[in-house]
Amino acid sequence: MEPKKTFSPADIAEYYERTEVHYRRGWDLSHSLAMHYGYWDKKTEGFRHSLHRMNEVLSSFGQLKAGEKVLDAGCGVGGSSIFLAEEIGCEVTGITLSAQQVERAKANALAAGIKERLQFQQADYTATPFADNSFDVIWALESAVHDPEKQGFFSEANRILRPKGRIIMGEYIKMSAPMKPRDQKLFHRWLDAWAIANLSTLPHLTAVAREHGFDALEIREINLQIRKSSWRMYYGSFFLGVLSAGYRLYNPKVSFFADNHYKGLRYQYPALRRGLWSYYLISLVKT
Numbered sequence: 001m002e003p004k005k006t007f008s009p010a011d012i013a014e015y016y017e018r019t020e021v022h023y024r025r026g027w028d029l030s031h032s033l034a035m036h037y038g039y040w041d042k043k044t045e046g047f048r049h050s051l052h053r054m055n056e057v058l059s060s061f062g063q064l065k066a067g068e069k070v071l072d073a074g075c076g077v078g079g080s081s082i083f084l085a086e087e088i089g090c091e092v093t094g095i096t097l098s099a100q101q102v103e104r105a106k107a108n109a110l111a112a113g114i115k116e117r118l119q120f121q122q123a124d125y126t127a128t129p130f131a132d133n134s135f136d137v138i139w140a141l142e143s144a145v146h147d148p149e150k151q152g153f154f155s156e157a158n159r160i161l162r163p164k165g166r167i168i169m170g171e172y173i174k175m176s177a178p179m180k181p182r183d184q185k186l187f188h189r190w191l192d193a194w195a196i197a198n199l200s201t202l203p204h205l206t207a208v209a210r211e212h213g214f215d216a217l218e219i220r221e222i223n224l225q226i227r228k229s230s231w232r233m234y235y236g237s238f239f240l241g242v243l244s245a246g247y248r249l250y251n252p253k254v255s256f257f258a259d260n261h262y263k264g265l266r267y268q269y270p271a272l273r274r275g276l277w278s279y280y281l282i283s284l285v286k287t
Helices: 009-026 047-061 079-088 099-112 151-160 181-193 202-211 223-250 256-273
Strands: 069-073 091-096 118-122 135-141 161-174 214-221 277-286
Touching: 009 099, 009 223, 009 256, 047 079, 047 135, 047 161, 047 223, 047 277, 069 079, 079 091, 079 099, 079 118, 079 135, 091 099, 099 118, 135 151, 151 161, 151 202, 151 214, 161 202, 181 256, 202 214, 202 277, 223 256, 223 277, 256 277
Parallel strands: 069 091, 069 135, 091 118, 135 161
Antiparallel strands: 161 277, 214 277
């Protein structure tokens, strides 16, 4: 599986730092603290609630329990970590490549009054500073996508998880069949704008997981439940594209990610409609 580009940890951190303002203006980041797709079902009461529902559904899917020690691998500004500590009662450590996000997450936890069961630090989930057998659960909501081959992610997960520890993922999954050239171009125009080199196929992900000592407990496709979020991103991209063009006129040295973020929002939706990728919830256990 050959990626079109590679992105370093510094590139990925830059993506999140340069595009944070877009999430604040268009994705309710200041209130929901979410940088992920929303989950839409009969219980969902609107866009803001859809972001909360994703945390509810993934934690229920993963059967998280009060008192479990959880690593939020790719914690963003702390939204899921705060949810897990506050509403489930987990002891959560959130890690991110971005120093800026660490500070945002700490401030958000302080504002939520939940700092006792919660900590944040800058770290790479493929090479963490934690001791062996430190956690019961690794939570990876739209974060393991930045390691398309998954070798580093699963290797480190095996080391830091306790026996029978679990990985709970919300993951973009690439179709297994070869893509036509025009589909490949569309697919990577989306991924490049989001600092993602490529996506794993489901057979690849589960095979690498087995190599590193993990068996699948449950795998669930939720394309129908995230489709409305995908559609919202698509239509929002046209407004963001206009803003980006205007900003570029006065700031010609604008960063690649700030300038191209709207392209990711725009192209992920037609890529989903063409069946080039799917959204899965994945639960794995350390054997």
